[in-house]
Structure formats: structure tokens, C-alpha cells
Amino acid sequence: MIRRFLLSVIITFLATAVFSQEIDYKSMPVSDYKKSQEYIIRDVNVTGLKYLDKSILVNLSGLTPGREIVIPGDDITKAIQKLWDQGLFSDVKIYVTGFIKDSVNLEIYLQERHRLSELHIHGLKKAKENDIREKLELKRGMQVTENLINNSERVILNYLYDKKYLNAKVDIVQADDTTLKLNNVKLNIYIDKGEKVKIKDINFYGNSVFSDNKLRRKMKETKIVNLNFFKPSKFIEETFEEDKVLVIKEYNKQGYRDAEIVLDSIYKVSPDRISIDITVSEGKQYFFRDIDWVGNTKYTSEILSRMLKIKKGDPFDTELLNDRLSLDEDAVSNLYLDNGHLFFNVVPTIQEIDNDSIDIQMRISEGKRVSLNKVVIHGNTKTNEHIIRRELRTKPGELFSKAEIMRSQRELAQLGYFDPEQFGIEPTNINQAEGLVDLEYTLAEKSTDQLEVSGGWGANMFVGTIGLRFSNFSARNVFTKGAWRPVPSGDGQTLSLRAQTNGKYYSAYSISFMEPWFGGKKPNSLSVSAYYNIQRRSSSFYFGDIGSEYMKIIGGSIGLGQRLRWPDDYFTISNSVNYQRYELNDWNYFIVQDGTSNNLSFSTTFARNSTDQIIYPRFGSSFAITLQLTPPYSLFKKDKFWELTQSEQASLETDMDNKFSDYSDGEWRDELGGEGSNYLDIDVRADYIESQVENAIYKESIGRKYGWIEYHKWKYKGSWYLKIWKDLVLAVNSEFGYLGYYNKDLGYAPFGKFDLGGDGMSGYSLYGVETIALRGYENSSLTPRNGNTKNGNVYEKINFELRYPISLKPQATIYVLGFVEGGNAWADIDDFNPFHVKRSAGVGLRAFLPMFGLLGVDWGYGFDDIPGVPDASGSQFHFVIGQQF
Numbered sequence: 001m002i003r004r005f006l007l008s009v010i011i012t013f014l015a016t017a018v019f020s021q022e023i024d025y026k027s028m029p030v031s032d033y034k035k036s037q038e039y040i041i042r043d044v045n046v047t048g049l050k051y052l053d054k055s056i057l058v059n060l061s062g063l064t065p066g067r068e069i070v071i072p073g074d075d076i077t078k079a080i081q082k083l084w085d086q087g088l089f090s091d092v093k094i095y096v097t098g099f100i101k102d103s104v105n106l107e108i109y110l111q112e113r114h115r116l117s118e119l120h121i122h123g124l125k126k127a128k129e130n131d132i133r134e135k136l137e138l139k140r141g142m143q144v145t146e147n148l149i150n151n152s153e154r155v156i157l158n159y160l161y162d163k164k165y166l167n168a169k170v171d172i173v174q175a176d177d178t179t180l181k182l183n184n185v186k187l188n189i190y191i192d193k194g195e196k197v198k199i200k201d202i203n204f205y206g207n208s209v210f211s212d213n214k215l216r217r218k219m220k221e222t223k224i225v226n227l228n229f230f231k232p233s234k235f236i237e238e239t240f241e242e243d244k245v246l247v248i249k250e251y252n253k254q255g256y257r258d259a260e261i262v263l264d265s266i267y268k269v270s271p272d273r274i275s276i277d278i279t280v281s282e283g284k285q286y287f288f289r290d291i292d293w294v295g296n297t298k299y300t301s302e303i304l305s306r307m308l309k310i311k312k313g314d315p316f317d318t319e320l321l322n323d324r325l326s327l328d329e330d331a332v333s334n335l336y337l338d339n340g341h342l343f344f345n346v347v348p349t350i351q352e353i354d355n356d357s358i359d360i361q362m363r364i365s366e367g368k369r370v371s372l373n374k375v376v377i378h379g380n381t382k383t384n385e386h387i388i389r390r391e392l393r394t395k396p397g398e399l400f401s402k403a404e405i406m407r408s409q410r411e412l413a414q415l416g417y418f419d420p421e422q423f424g425i426e427p428t429n430i431n432q433a434e435g436l437v438d439l440e441y442t443l444a445e446k447s448t449d450q451l452e453v454s455g456g457w458g459a460n461m462f463v464g465t466i467g468l469r470f471s472n473f474s475a476r477n478v479f480t481k482g483a484w485r486p487v488p489s490g491d492g493q494t495l496s497l498r499a500q501t502n503g504k505y506y507s508a509y510s511i512s513f514m515e516p517w518f519g520g521k522k523p524n525s526l527s528v529s530a531y532y533n534i535q536r537r538s539s540s541f542y543f544g545d546i547g548s549e550y551m552k553i554i555g556g557s558i559g560l561g562q563r564l565r566w567p568d569d570y571f572t573i574s575n576s577v578n579y580q581r582y583e584l585n586d587w588n589y590f591i592v593q594d595g596t597s598n599n600l601s602f603s604t605t606f607a608r609n610s611t612d613q614i615i616y617p618r619f620g621s622s623f624a625i626t627l628q629l630t631p632p633y634s635l636f637k638k639d640k641f642w643e644l645t646q647s648e649q650a651s652l653e654t655d656m657d658n659k660f661s662d663y664s665d666g667e668w669r670d671e672l673g674g675e676g677s678n679y680l681d682i683d684v685r686a687d688y689i690e691s692q693v694e695n696a697i698y699k700e701s702i703g704r705k706y707g708w709i710e711y712h713k714w715k716y717k718g719s720w721y722l723k724i725w726k727d728l729v730l731a732v733n734s735e736f737g738y739l740g741y742y743n744k745d746l747g748y749a750p751f752g753k754f755d756l757g758g759d760g761m762s763g764y765s766l767y768g769v770e771t772i773a774l775r776g777y778e779n780s781s782l783t784p785r786n787g788n789t790k791n792g793n794v795y796e797k798i799n800f801e802l803r804y805p806i807s808l809k810p811q812a813t814i815y816v817l818g819f820v821e822g823g824n825a826w827a828d829i830d831d832f833n834p835f836h837v838k839r840s841a842g843v844g845l846r847a848f849l850p851m852f853g854l855l856g857v858d859w860g861y862g863f864d865d866i867p868g869v870p871d872a873s874g875s876q877f878h879f880v881i882g883q884q885f
Contacts, residue, residue, distance in 0.1 A: 041067050042103035048110045050183075051141070052088065060086070063094070063106055071096065071104065079108075088113060088143060114144040117177040117184040123191035128163075132156055144174065144185055152189070160193060162236055167194035167271075195272040199224045199235055205279040206262075210250065215278075218250045219243035222276070235266070235274060244278070251282060255315030258283030286316040289357035295364035299335060304362070307332045316358050321348055325362075336366060340399035342427065342437060343367030370400045373429070373436040379443035383417050383472060384490040390517060391415065394439055400427075405439070412443070413613040415492065417472055419444045419810040420613045446810035447850035448472050449487070452498070467498035469853075475513075492516055508533040518560070525561035525574070537587070551587045555580035555599075570610045576603050578628075582751065588788055592750050595703040599751060603628035611721060615813050615848050616805060618729050623718035628752075630710045634743040642705035649697055656693045660685070711749035714738045727808070731801040735772070738829060739793045754792040756825040757782035759858070759878035772797060773878070774823045776840025776862030781872035784827040794832045797823030813848040819860070838864045838873070846880070856880035 044063055046054040058064060061079040069075035076094050083092045091111035098105040119138050121129045135155050142148070153170045160168040169192040177184040202224055204212045216224065221239035244261050251259035263279040288310055293301040308324050325346055326333045336344035344367050351359040375396055377388055391411040393404035405425055413420040424442030431437065452467035474491035477483035493515050500508040512529035533553040559576030563569065580599040587593050604627055611620035634641070644652070663671065665680065672679040672688060679685070716736045724730055737754050741747055753769045757780050760773025769790055774782060774797060783792040799821030806814040822837035842860030849855065857880070862873030 036070050036072050038068055038070050039099070039102055039104040041065050041069060041106060042100060043105045045097070045105070045107045046110065047107060048091075049112060051112060051115070052110075057083070057108070057110065061108060063108070069104075083108075083110065090114075112143070112183055114174065114183045114185040116140060116142045116144050116187060117179075118186040119189070120186065121189045121191065123193065132159055135159055138187070144187065152187075156189070156191065160191075162234075163196070165193045165195075166197040166235065166274075168192065169194065197235065197272050197274055199276060200269055200273040201275045203275065203277045205277065207280050207282065209254065209256065209282055209285075215247055215250070218246050220246060225273075235276075240276075247278070247280070249319065251280075253315070253317045253319060255285040255287055255317065256283050257286050257316055257318070284356060286353070286356050286358050288312060288314045288316055288360065289354070290351075290359045291362065292351070292360070293362045293364060295366065296362075298339070298341070298366055304332055304335075307335060321360075334402060337400070337402035338404075339401070340369035340371065341367050342370040342400045342430070343432060368432065368435050370430075370432075370435045370437050372396050372398055372400060372439055373431075374438040376428075376438060376440045377443065378440065379418075380445065382445045382490055383415075383492070384474075387415075387490065387492040388412065388441075388443070390523075392441075400437060400439075408441075410610075410612055412441075414609075414611075416614050417445060417448055417492075419446045421808050421810075444810070449489075450850065450853045452853055464502070465498065465500045467496065469497075470495045475515075504536065506533075506535045523563045525559075527559045527561070527576070528557070530556040549586040549588075550584075552583040553580060568608075571606070571608045574605045574607075577601075578603060580751075592702055592706045594699050595707075597706045597709055597751070599630065599709045601628050601630045611719075616727075616729075616803070616808060616815060617721045617731075618723045618727065619721050621718070621720045623716070626715040627712065628715075629712040630708075632742040633708050633710050634746055640745060642701050644697055644701060648700075649693075652696050652700065653693045656689055656696060660689050660692075705746065706750055709749045709751060710742055710746065711752065712740045712742070713752060714740070724802075727805050729803045731803060733797075733799050733801070735795070735797040735823075737770070737772075737795050740829070748791075748793050750789075753783075753790055754795040754825055755780050755783045755790055756792060756795050756797070756823060757872070758876075759880065772823070772825075774821065774838065774840065775819065775842055775844075775858050775878050776821075776860030776873065776876050777838060777866070778869070778872045778876065781866050781869050782823065782838055783825050786827070791827045792825035793827055794829050795823065795825040796832075796834060796837070797821065798837075799823075810850070813846075815846055817844045817846065818842070819844065819858075838862065838866070840873075844878075854880055 041063055043065060044058050046057055049057075061082055063069070063075070063079050080092050080094060083089060089110050090113050091109070093109040095107045095109065096104055097107045116138060117140060119133070119136075121132060124132065132155070136152055138148075138152070149172050153172060156170050157168055171190040173188045173190065175186045175188060177186050199222065202212075202216050202219070202222065204215050207215060220243055222235065222243045244264070248259050248261065259280065259282050261278055262281050263277075265277045266274055267277075269275050289312055291305060291308065291310065291312075293304050296304060307330070310321065310324060323331070325331055325348065333344055333346065343365070345365045347363045349361045349363055351361045353359075372394055373396060375389075375392065375394055377385055380388055392408045393411070394401070394408050398404075409423055409425060412418055412423070422442075422444035424440075426440050426442070427437045428440050429436075429438040448471040450467075450469040450471070452465060452469065470487055470489065471494050472489045472491070473493040473495040474483065474488040475493055475495075476491065477488035480488065493513065496510070496512045498508075498510045500506070508531065510529065510531035512527065514525060514527040516523065516525045518524050518526035531554070533551075535551050537549040555578065557576050557578040559574055561572060561574035564571040564573060578599070578601045582592070582597040582599070584592055584594055584597070605624050606626075607622070607624035609620075609622040611617035611622055668679040668685060669677070672684065677684075714737070716734075718734050720732045722730045722732075739748055739752055739754070741749065751769075754772055755769040756772045757774050757777040759775070759779065760771050769792070772795060780790065783790050785791055799819055801817050801819045803815050803817045806816065818841075820839070820841040822839045824833075824837045826832050840860045840862045842858055844856060844858035844860075846854060846856040858878045860876050860878060862876065864873060866872040
């Protein structure tokens with residue numbers, strides 16, 4: 001043993017040690033290995049290191065001071081082997097530096113492997129170079145080992161392989177870094193990508209049930225060269241193996257349970273193209289025959305077979321069988337899991353195969369019914385626990401129910417306080433003997449407060465908006481010390497504050513509050529709101545003086561809402577009383593131009609919402625039907641009550657004559673428009689007085705007609721969401737609105753009309769109308785007009801959106817969309833034609849930032865011309881800024 005390691009251990013004797021100089025180890029004499037003696041280690045010195053801890057290495061070697069060793073002997077040999085095994089050194093030597101009686105001093109000389117000082121990658125563009133640097137994770141100061149070199153080459157080749165560079169070459173060259181000392185090297189990685197290798201063709205042999213094209217489509221990642229930009233052609237061995245499994249699964253779904261791939265070959269047809277040949281053995285098609293149930297006591301075999309939805313003669317498909325037993329929303333297992341049978345299990349077993357028919361026996365273990373012991377909530381750092389618990393459908397003492405757990409998850413998502421992507425629900429502390437289980441909800445709070453900063457163009461002016469929305473407010477803690485962080489929160493209430501202004505010409509202020517559990521015991525909501533708008537007009541908005549023309553609106557509402565249990569508990573009903581007061585002075589955008597109009601209405605909304613979450617729903621639907629109506633005042637008044645009697649007209653004529661009878665010539669000149677207006681002509685003056693009388697009669701009549709507005713207003717909005725593939729979602733939305741009247745002689749109300757077209761951002765009550773977006777057209781371009789007055793009393797809209805998320809993180813939900821939509825507006829219900837719509841299509845981007853709400857941009861193209869507005873359709877950009885309240 002000793003002779004075998006003779007060349008590995010050199011023991012020299014020194015009379016003196018000069019530590020300030022390098023020792024010439026080659027000149028030292030070699031000990032005689034024929035004689036051995038026991039020594040006690042007095043001291044151990046480690047030399048040659050820069051980075052590693054010397055004391056750890058001494059302990060690792062086993063040559064610690066105070067230990068007894070034999071020189072020559074296996075102790076030093078084993079120490080050297082231990083140090084070599086670390087893979088950290090390029091040279092290991094142990095020397096004796098002195099003997100003192102029966103003690104010995106040792107020196108361990110270690111040469112560390114090279115350290116990385118710089119990394120250079122050649123042959124790639126910057127983007128791919130950065131990708132490779134991230135994958136290599138090579139840091140300055142790392143030891144450059146053979147394993148590191150080999151692993152780096154493998155990582156680079158795998159990366160390029162995934163990018164379809166199957167013929168790539170990598171050469172890694174080490175170069176000493178002369179600017180640094182102690183084994184620092186630079187790594188230069190030279191990469192030759194070669195040509196991309198794509199799949200020219202995939203050929204199937206032995207297939208008669210499915211065509212080559214259908215089998216190719218079933219391969220998810222392995223695609224031939226074509227015009228499919230979403231699935232480019234590439235060959236990756238791992239995904240190819242997975243795609244072969246998908247091919248066999250397609251056969252299995254149709255009952256070909258013995259189908260298999262017996263041979264596949266991959267061969268080059270050119271330097272940058274390969275072809276794949278796949279030979280399949282389809283086997284015989286099998287069918288379900290008899291399905292028997294055993295072990296079931298809770299439900300009869302007839303009920304279970306009806307739930308299974310697999311009939312005799314259906315193709316034998318084990319995947320379908322598994323889905324119907326366990327995975328589908330209406331799976332057989334859910335009958336038991338929704339009724340406390342947490343330990344339910346069913347094992348389908350083949351009983352007999354008779355030619356092409358298979359008999360199945362379903363062996364059921366129902367298990368003991370389980371009740372909930374504790375319901376534990378984690379992660380609610382902001383929201384008070386009772387706010388969460390009142391939404392849960394799972395209560396301690398109740399039977400375990402999968403359906404109620406899923407519904408609880410949905411209700412928590414609808415709150416909007418938690419990140420739905422991080423929900424966790426787990427049964428814990430399962431006590432099968434006592435039939436008890438704990439249920440743990442793990443939540444992750446997200447920011448819900450929003451700052452709205454937005455702008456929109458309307459009425460020839462830019463309107464800026466700032467708003468605050470606190471979605472998890474706590475009114476009871478307003479006066480609590482320490483609750484303002486930055487506002488009292490945690491009780492699930494909503495407080496919104498909003499201000500809009502153009503400066504001098506337009507201002508709007510609103511405040512609203514909503515308590516979703518009024519009284520704290522039932523989900524009955526209370527909402528209150530108040531608002532004030534004023535808009536002025538001048539001949540030049542930005543350079544003219546403020547005129548005397550204005551419109552003021554002051555209003556408020558109070559509402560109560562309730563969750564229903566019928567037809568199901570996704571339904572709600574809400575009712576509110578609303579009041580608006582319009583004050584107008586020479587405002588020629590409505591039929592009513594002067595005076596005061598009052599709008600007292602009652603509204604009720606019947607709605608259903610089963611979507612899985614608020615911001616990016618993947619499935620479910622929501623719809624709302626709203627009826628808003630005022631009292632039918634005209635039914636309690638005489639016909640044409642607004643018309644003035646002869647005496648009233650005569651009185652107005654007298655008042656007007658008296659007004660102008662004392663006018664001087666100078667006043668007449670100013671009244672009729674200055675010099676050159678024939679203001680001295682008696683007939684001109686008489687005609688002017690007559691027109692003023694007619695105008696006064698008209699204004700008085702309109703004031704009586706619309707002093708208290710009457711109407712009934714119907715609205716419908718519906719949305720459906722369908723998850724197509726992964727997080728790709730199809731959203732279908734439809735809307736309809738109709739503003740009706742009680743009295744044909746009165747006609748349509750002057751306020752509350754519909755304004756269709758554009759981005760829908762002008763939700764500012766500028767004209768007492770509802771703004772409806774329809775992309776691809778200019779704002780308001782689809783609204784019928786009567787002079788300056790918008791006269792949209794009926795509208796419809798439908799759109800289809802295909803959405804795909806870029807990010808679903810709580811910090812930002814971002815998704816892209818493509819849309820087609822159509823809609824139109826009409827002045828009268830008799831003109832309504834649901835098939836006469838203005839069509840558009842386009843693409844867009846949405847980003848929901850918790851602090852700012854919804855931001856987005858759309859490009860749409862309107863396909864239909866708008867009579868009288870030549871540039872209203874065609875290519876249009878639309879912006880969505882801020883979450884509308």
C-alpha cells in the first residue's frame with residue numbers, strides 16, 4: 001500500500017523555515033519509506049489558497065493538530081485522496097516541515113482550479129446571447145472545472161436544439177487573464193449555429209382509420225413546414241415522444257385500445273430539412289358492453305349509470321371513462337364528494353373481453369361521511385376574517401362538499417381582494433376514524449384601491465379626470481387611531497370619489513358608497529351616491545369669454561340589493577330610487593333649452609353572474625336586465641297640458657309689448673344687431689316682437705312639458721366566457737337599450753338617450769346621455785341627430801373577443817385581444833332593425849394595474865360608411881384610460 005503511493009507523498013526535513021520566501025520543494029530529500037514511526041501532529045499550515053477556508057480544509061483532510069499519525073503510512077495518503085475528491089484543486093501535496101521529538105509539523109499545498117474572470121460569447125445576436133447567459137448562470141469567481149465546461153456546452157446545444165439548430169457546434173476556449181493573478185481565466189465560447197433544421201414531411205404508414213393529416217394535427221409540437229406562424233416547424237426529441245403518445249391517445253378514444261407505434265425513423269432529406277416516418281398498428285376497435293356497479297349503497301346503479309353517460313355500444317375509451325368518473329364537473333365521484341364522502345373511490349375493472357365487446361365492473365368504496373372540523377384561513381393581511389368567512393359556503397360541522405368548496409373559491413375571487421392565481425384550498429388533519437377533516441384556505445392579498453387619471457375628448461374640449469376608489473374600505477374605523485394606513489380598510493365596503501374638469505367650462509363631482517352586507521347578517525347591499533355637474537358654453541372654448549349659456553345637473557340615488565336563492569343563488573336583484581335636477585339656460589343641445597327639469601325614477605335590475613373571477617374571467621356568464629321608470633305624470637293631467645291658453649298667450653304678448661315699448665333707438669339698435677339692421681323700421685321691430693312672443697310661448701310650453709320628465713327605460717347586457725385552450729378565452733357580449741314613452745303626444749324624454757360609437761370614454765354626462773362604445777367609428781358617429789340634439793332612443797350592440805393573457809400576476813393583468821363587433825342606434829323603435837348594424841373588427845391590448853385600473857388601446861376598422869360623415873369609419877385608434885366607476 002505504501003509503495004503504491006510512494007510518488008504521491010514527499011516528506012522532507014527542514015532545519016529552518018523561511019516563510020517570507022517561496023520554498024524549493026524539488027531540492028528536498030526524499031524520506032526512506034522502509035522505516036515508519038508514529039508522530040503527533042503539532043501544527044498544520046495550508047498554502048496556495050486564495051478563496052477557500054483553510055481551517056475547513058484541514059478538518060476535511062483529517063490531519064488535525066493533536067492527532068497521532070504514522071509516517072510513512074496511509075494517514076497522509078488518505079488525506080490527499082480526500083482533498084482530491086472535492087474536485088476543487090488541480091494539485092495536492094503534503095510536506096513535513098519539521099520534527100520535534102515525537103511531534104511533526106505539516107504543510108498542505110493546494111493549487112486551486114482556475115477561476116472565471118470574464119465570459120465572452122461569439123457567433124450569436126444579442127438577444128440569444130443574453131438568453132444563453134441566463135441559462136449558463138456563470139458568475140465571476142466561479143471555479144472552471146471540466147464538468148463546468150461540459151455542462152456549459154450541453155446547455156448551449158440544448159438551447160440551440162430547441163431553436164431548430166440541430167447542427168450547431170460549440171467550442172469553449174480558456175485563456176489566462178494576464179490582468180489578474182492566481183489562476184484567473186477568460187472563457188471564450190465560439191458558437192456556429194449552422195442552418196435551422198425543419199420538418200419537411202411526416203409520413204404515416206399502416207393507418208386506415210385516420211388520415212395522415214388528422215394524425216399530424218394531433219401532434220401538438222411536431223409540425224411540418226407550413227404557414228402556421230403560431231406553431232413553427234421544429235423537431236425536439238422529447239416533444240416528439242410526447243406527440244407520439246398523443247397519436248395513440250387519439251386511437252384509444254375511438255376504441256382502438258391495442259393501437260401502437262411499431263416503428264419510427266427520422267432522416268435528413270437536405271442540410272436543413274428532415275422527414276419522419278411513423279408506422280402504426282391500429283389493431284381492432286372495441287366497444288363498451290355491460291357496465292356493472294358493486295359496492296354502491298348510497299345511490300342505485302341506475303342513477304350512477306345515468307351520471308356516467310356512457311352507453312352500451314360506445315367506443316371503448318379509458319380516458320373518457322376516467323373523466324366521467326372523476327374529472328368532469330358532473331362526474332360520478334362528485335355525487336359522493338358533494339355529500340361528505342371524502343374517501344370515495346371507484347376502480348373500473350375489465351371483467352370480460354368478448355370479441356370486440358368489453359364488460360366493465362365499477363368497484364366502489366364509498367367510505368365514511370366526513371364533516372368539517374375547522375375552517376382555517378391564512379394570508380389575509382388586510383381583509384378582516386369575518387369578511388371572508390361570510391362568503392364561504394363551508395362551515396364547521398357541515399358535511400364535506402366539493403361543490404361548496406369550489407363555490408367558496410369563486411365567491412372569494414368575486415370579492416376582488418385576493419389573487420385568484422394563488423388560491424390554495426387543502427383538506428388537512430384528516431381523521432378517518434372520527435369522520436372529521438380540517439379545511440385550510442390560503443389567500444394572497446392584492447392591491448384593490450385605484451387611482452383613476454384619465455382624459456377624453458368631447459364637446460370640442462379635453463376633459464381631465466381624477467378619481468379614487470377604495471374597494472375594501474372600513475367606515476367603522478374612520479375615527480379609529482392607527483387605522484389610516486393610508487385609509488381604513490378590511491371591511492369590504494366601497495368608497496369612490498371622482499372629479500372631472502376642463503377648467504372654466506366643465507366640472508363634475510361625484511361620491512358613492514356601497515356596503516355589500518348591510519346589517520352584517522345577510523348579503524343585502526346598500527348603496528348611496530350623489531353628484532353635481534355644470535357645463536358652460538362659449539363661442540370659443542379656449543379663447544372666448546364664458547357665456548351665460550349653461551347646464552347644471554345635481555342628483556343622487558339610494559339603492560338596496562339582495563342575493564336570491566331562486567332560480568339559483570347566482571341571481572341578484574337590486575332596486576334604487578334616483579333623482580336628477582336639470583337647470584338649463586339658453587342651452588340649445590336639448591329640446592329643453594331654458595328652465596328646470598326634474599327626473600325622479602325607480603330602477604330595478606335582475607342579474608345573474610357565474611363568472612369565475614372579475615378581471616380575466618375564463619368561464620361562466622353574466623347578464624343584467626334593468627328597468628328604469630318614472631311616474632306617468634301625463635296620465636293624471638289633461639290632454640296636451642303643456643299648451644298655453646289664449647289668455648296665457650295674450651298675457652305673454654302684453655308682457656313682451658311692455659318690455660319693448662320703453663326701448664330707445666339705441667337699445668333697439670343693440671337688440672337688432674347694430675347699424676345697418678333697419679332698427680328704425682317699425683315693421684322690423686314689430687316682426688321682432690312677434691318672434692319673441694312666439695319664442696316665449698314655446699319656452700313656456702316646453703318648460704311645462706318637461707318640468708317632470710316621464711319615461712320607461714329598458715336595458716340588457718350579457719356576457720359569456722368560454723375557455724378554448726389553456727388561457728385563451730372567447731368572450732361574447734351583447735347589449736340592447738330602449739328609451740320608451742307613456743304618452744305619444746309627449747314623445748321621447750329629452751334626457752337619458754344613448755350615444756353610440758367610438759371608445760366609450762365620454763362617460764361624463766356631458767349631454768345627459770349614456771355613452772356606448774363601438775370601435776372602428778368616431779365618437780358619437782352612430783347616434784341619430786335632430787339638429788344639435790342627439791336622438792338615440794334605441795340601440796343594440798354585439799361583439800366577439802378572443803383574449804389571451806400576457807401576464808396574470810397581481811401586479812399587472814395584461815392581455816391581448818382580437819375583436820369583431822357590430823351595432824347601431826335608432827331614433828324610434830319603429831325604425832329598429834336588429835340586422836342593420838355597423839360592423840368593425842380589430843385588435844387591442846388591456847392592462848389592469850391595481851392602482852390605476854384598466855388601461856388599454858384598440859385599433860379598429862369600421863367597414864360601413866356613415867351618411868354625411870365621410871371619415872367616421874375606416875381605421876380608428878381608441879384609448880381606454882382609467883377604471884370607470
